[in-house]
Amino acid sequence: MELQQVRSLVTVAEHRSFTKAAAVLHVTQSSLSHSIAKLEAEIGLRLFHRTRHGVVLTSDGETLLVPARRILQDFDLFAESVSDIQGIILGHLRLVYSQTISVPTGDIIAEFARQFPGIRMQISAPRDDAEIFHLVETGVCDIGLARIDEALPGVDTEAIATETLVLLLPQSWDSEPNRTDMPWVDLSDVPLIVPTAGSASRRRLERFSAQIGITVNTFLENENRGMSVDMVRSGVAAFLASQASEIMIPGVVQKRLVPTETSEVGIVTRPGLLTSATSAFAEVARDWGRGVFSSTRK
Numbered sequence: 275m276e277l278q279q280v281r282s283l284v285t286v287a288e289h290r291s292f293t294k295a296a297a298v299l300h301v302t303q304s305s306l307s308h309s310i311a312k313l314e315a316e317i318g319l320r321l322f323h324r325t326r327h328g329v330v331l332t333s334d335g336e337t338l339l340v341p342a343r344r345i346l347q348d349f350d351l352f353a354e355s356v357s358d359i360q361g362i363i364l365g366h367l368r369l370v371y372s373q374t375i376s377v378p379t380g381d382i383i384a385e386f387a388r389q390f391p392g393i394r395m396q397i398s399a400p401r402d403d404a405e406i407f408h409l410v411e412t413g414v415c416d417i418g419l420a421r422i423d424e425a426l427p428g429v430d431t432e433a434i435a436t437e438t439l440v441l442l443l444p445q446s447w448d449s450e451p452n453r454t455d456m457p458w459v460d461l462s463d464v465p466l467i468v469p470t471a472g473s474a475s476r477r478r479l480e481r482f483s484a485q486i487g488i489t490v491n492t493f494l495e496n497e498n499r500g501m502s503v504d505m506v507r508s509g510v511a512a513f514l515a516s517q518a519s520e521i522m523i524p525g526v527v528q529k530r531l532v533p534t535e536t537s538e539v540g541i542v543t544r545p546g547l548l549t550s551a552t553s554a555f556a557e558v559a560r561d562w563g564r565g566v567f568s569s570t571r572k
Contacts, residue, residue, distance in 0.1 A: 277346075284339065286329060347549065351548075355550065365549060367552060368415040373401065374475045374516070375421060376516045377562070403421055408426070410542050410543060422540040423538055432543075433538040433539070433563075434562065435539045438516070438535070439531055439536070440516075441529040442512060442515050443464075447512070455529065456529040458488050461488065462488065465512065466513065467494055469496075471495060473497060482535045506526050541556050
């Protein structure tokens with residue numbers, strides 16, 4: 275069994291297509307098919323089912339996928355360790371992050387790219403924090419940024435910020451500009467943008483509102499934080515948003531909700547030895563949390 279065969283297995287499984295996987299690996303489709311066929315012959319197992327919609331792993335393939343990913347991670351760790359010894363910072367990082375956290379992931383990525391330009395990045399952003407934990411635990415991604423209050427077993431977490439739930443209100447709606455706090459009970463008549471049903475953010479909001487005995491006035495559901503802020507600025511509705519730091523947004527008023535509801539945002543990794551690229555990204559995220567560099571968002 276060769277390392278390239280293992281990489282072929284993982285890449286085809288992730289893309290569910292020989293054509294797409296061949297493009298990622300920079301090989302011909304026939305060469306990739308031959309590599310998989312050779313691997314199947316060597317181990318005596320069928321790894322993929324071919325369907326009209328692409329390829330899917332067999333049960334044997336599913337069993338081998340996790341150790342295959344670990345083999346690639348161990349090899350990457352070895353290669354990066356050699357580069358570190360040689361004084362060359364190279365590598366590959368697969369980052370997954372939550373779309374709803376207020377921690378400025380884009381700024382952290384930009385600072386990381388500035389410090390480590392030789393590290394290639396692959397970034398994904400699923401709609402639910404639980405998927406982030408799963409992707410890191412199974413080795414699909416190397417590191418995540420997410421709310422960690424409800425982290426699943428099998429991952430390590432480290433808090434870098436505390437978020438507080440606030441109300442973002444169109445400036446034209448603010449009848450009491452000198453009032454910085456707002457009781458939750460005053461939200462009943464305010465049309466709100468809330469997270470989509472079934473998401474971790476929505477479940478957290480529903481639990482908290484039930485605890486304090488209020489019902490929020492849901493105007494629309496949206497999981498994309500940036501779009502929600504834009505809709506507030508445009509006067510569409512107000513937005514229940516988590517804030518990890520004070521951010522001034524033109525045309526938007528921020529009110530602190532009383533009683534307060536907080537959550538922890540942090541780094542998510544797999545237990546064990548981390549690659550140098552993963553460790554470097556984690557340190558940049560910690561630097562943001564310590565205030566070493568600031569958000570550029572307005």
